[in-house]
Amino acid sequence: xxxxxxxxxYPKKHQLEPLAKAMGCARVVWNDxxxxxxxxxxxxxxxxxxxxxxxxTQAKNTEARKWLSEVSSVVLQQSLxxxxxxxxxxxESKKGNRKGKAVSKPKFKKKSSRQAIxxxxxAFTIHSESxxxxxxxxxxxxxxxxxxxxxxxxxIIKDCAGRYFASFVVEVAQPTPSCAKRYPLGQTDGxxxxxxxxxxxxxxxxxxxxxxxxxxxxxxxxxxxxxRRLSRAKKDSNRRKKRKLKLAKLHAKIKDxxxxxxxxxxxxxxxxxxxxxxxxLNVAGLIKNRKLSRAISDAGWSKFKTLLAxxxxxxxxxxxxxxxxxxxxxxxxxxxxxxxxKELDVREWTCLYCNTVHDRDICAAENLNKWAGGQSDQYxxxxxxxxxxxxxxxxxxxxxxxxxxxxF
Ligand SMILES: [Zn+2]
Numbered sequence: 001x002x003x004x005x006x007x008x009x010y011p012k013k014h015q016l017e018p019l020a021k022a023m024g025c026a027r028v029v030w031n032d033x034x035x036x037x038x039x040x041x042x043x044x045x046x047x048x049x050x051x052x053x054x055x056x057t058q059a060k061n062t063e064a065r066k067w068l069s070e071v072s073s074v075v076l077q078q079s080l081x082x083x084x085x086x087x088x089x090x091x092e093s094k095k096g097n098r099k100g101k102a103v104s105k106p107k108f109k110k111k112s113s114r115q116a117i118x119x120x121x122x123a124f125t126i127h128s129e130s131x132x133x134x135x136x137x138x139x140x141x142x143x144x145x146x147x148x149x150x151x152x153x154x155x156i157i158k159d160c161a162g163r164y165f166a167s168f169v170v171e172v173a174q175p176t177p178s179c180a181k182r183y184p185l186g187q188t189d190g191x192x193x194x195x196x197x198x199x200x201x202x203x204x205x206x207x208x209x210x211x212x213x214x215x216x217x218x219x220x221x222x223x224x225x226x227x228r229r230l231s232r233a234k235k236d237s238n239r240r241k242k243r244k245l246k247l248a249k250l251h252a253k254i255k256d257x258x259x260x261x262x263x264x265x266x267x268x269x270x271x272x273x274x275x276x277x278x279x280x281l282n283v284a285g286l287i288k289n290r291k292l293s294r295a296i297s298d299a300g301w302s303k304f305k306t307l308l309a310x311x312x313x314x315x316x317x318x319x320x321x322x323x324x325x326x327x328x329x330x331x332x333x334x335x336x337x338x339x340x341x342k343e344l345d346v347r348e349w350t351c352l353y354c355n356t357v358h359d360r361d362i363c364a365a366e367n368l369n370k371w372a373g374g375q376s377d378q379y380x381x382x383x384x385x386x387x388x389x390x391x392x393x394x395x396x397x398x399x400x401x402x403x404x405x406x407x408f
Contacts, residue, residue, distance in 0.1 A: 003172040005147055009131065009156070009164045010140045018136045022071040023115040023158065026079040029055055029068070031108050033083050052080050072134040074123040078153075082118065112244075115158045124154050131166050141166055148172055161252035162245055185315045190273040193368030195328065195361050196281060196304070198295050202265070203361035205369035213261050215254045216298040223250050258300050266307040270317055277320040277372035278305060279328060279364075322371050332356060333366035 011019055033055045040047045048054055056076050059065035068076065086106040093103035123134040126147070130138040131154065151168035158164050193205035201212035216223070226247040233240035269276060283302050287293045312319040322328065330338050332351040339351055342360065350357050 001172050003148070003170055004167055005145070005151075005170060006165050006167045007144060008142050009166045010142075011136075011164055012139075015136055015139060018071070019117075019156070019158070019164075021067075022075050022117050022136070024111070025068050025071045026075050026117045027109045027111070027115065028065070029076045029079045030083050032059070032065075033080055034106055034108060037083075037087055051084075052077060055080065072119075072123060072136075074120050074134055075117045078118040078120055112160075114160055116155050118153055118155045120153055121151075126151070139164075139166075159252065160245075160248040162249070163252070185271055188272060188274050191275040191369055191372040192269060192273040192277070193365040193370070193372055194269070194276060194278045195365040195368060196279065196299070196301050197361055198292070198299060200361065201299060202304075203365045204269075205362070205365040205372075207362055209361070210265060212299060213257070214295075214298060215257045215261075216294070219250055219254055223247070226250055258298075258303070262300055262304050262307055266304065266311050269308065270311045270315055273317065273372075275318045275320065275372040276308065276312065277322055277368040278308065279326070279368060280321045280324040282324055318372075320371050322368055326367075326371075328364040328367040329360055331363075331367050332358065333363045333370070 033051055036048055036051065036055070056068060056073065060069045083106060086103075089098060089103045090105050092098040119133055125132045127138070129141060129143065131141045132138045133154075133156065147168060147170055149170045149172070151170045153169050155167040155169075156164065157167060191205075195203040197203060198212060200209040202210040204210070226243065230240065230243040230247055233243050281301060283296065287296050289296075309319055311317070327338070327341075330341060332339055332354065334356045335351065335354040337351065337353040339349055339358075342349060347360050348357065349360065
């Protein structure tokens with residue numbers, strides 16, 4: 001099994017230029033090759049076979065591309081190889097030979113977005129506090145945790161906020177079922193229903209309400225100001241570059257804070273419970289509501305679920321995704337009768353059948369927990385008829401494994 005390990009790196013001032021050059025050259029090689037591929041596709045001819053000799057070796061002798069020889073050729077070769085992989089994935093996906101989400105066609109790379117270059121095994125070495133790259137030299141690296149094995153490649157990333165990262169691909173031994181270390185968290189018998197919301201980020205069936213950090217909302221004033229300032233700066237000016245960086249830094253900060261919050265919450269939930277149930281929210285659909293879209297994006301429900309699924313997978317927990325049409329907020333969690341549809345501003349209601357006073361969200365979470373505990377396989381609809389939906393609860397398989405997730 002392959003895993004990714006990311007570390008922050010701090011290049012010195014004199015290393016920034018060679019890094020930028022390498023990233024620029026890799027980008028140009030990618031774009032040139034992609035242009036050839038697209039041309040071949042339109043003209044319905046075969047893809048050029050010896051693309052690396054055309055795009056790299058021959059191009060180095062031309063006036064327009066002679067600067068390609070200033071950077072490590074490994075970086076350029078790797079860029080081409082990545083493009084070939086991306087192109088093949090796209091075709092395999094189009095033909096239906098590839099599992100999972102549809103892969104879209106590779107895109108041209110922009111100078112203004114995230115930049116990355118990849119070094120193969122022969123072009124880098126790892127030291128205790130640095131990583132040495134071909135034609136660039138030692139770059140200081142903060143090794144936050146040790147690498148489990150020798151990496152096969154390293155990707156150097158520069159994000160929009162100007163931070164640099166080294167991302168290693170390592171081979172991790174596939175844990176066998178008998179291996180004691182397979183699930184390091186150990187067994188528990190807890191179960192938990194999780195109702196996601198906006199007033200509170202999550203309401204647990206234990207009655208706990210997890211505060212919504214509303215990270216973007218807190219920074220919105222500053223983001224708006226930065227955006228305004230950016231739009232007033234002249235095109236291609238240094239001032240514009242500076243303001244763009246400032247805006248990117250604000251967004252990066254929010255993203256980091258959100259990721260941190262979601263990691264802590266999901267880790268705690270997975271540690272404390274054997275079975276977890278969440279509602280299958282149609283996030284893409286809900287975001288279309290213009291009044292709520294910002295608040296929903298700010299909350300990060302999708303990422304929450306991805307993390308939860310991946311961590312459940314890693315630690316042998318069961319995640320149950322409850323059908324989005326299951327009326328979790330309508331049913332009384334005590335007697336199972338339907339209390340009917342309620343407007344969003346109704347926060348509390350009393351069951352007509354058993355007189356229990358419910359907190360709307362806690363009741364919904366308790367209903368979800370029933371799925372987790374396997375107690376519920378039918379419910380009553382609005383007219384009081386029993387409805388059983390055997391396909392309601394889907395045992396979830398993580399589409400992304402924990403190892404594939406980028407941790408920042
Ligand atoms: Zn009741």
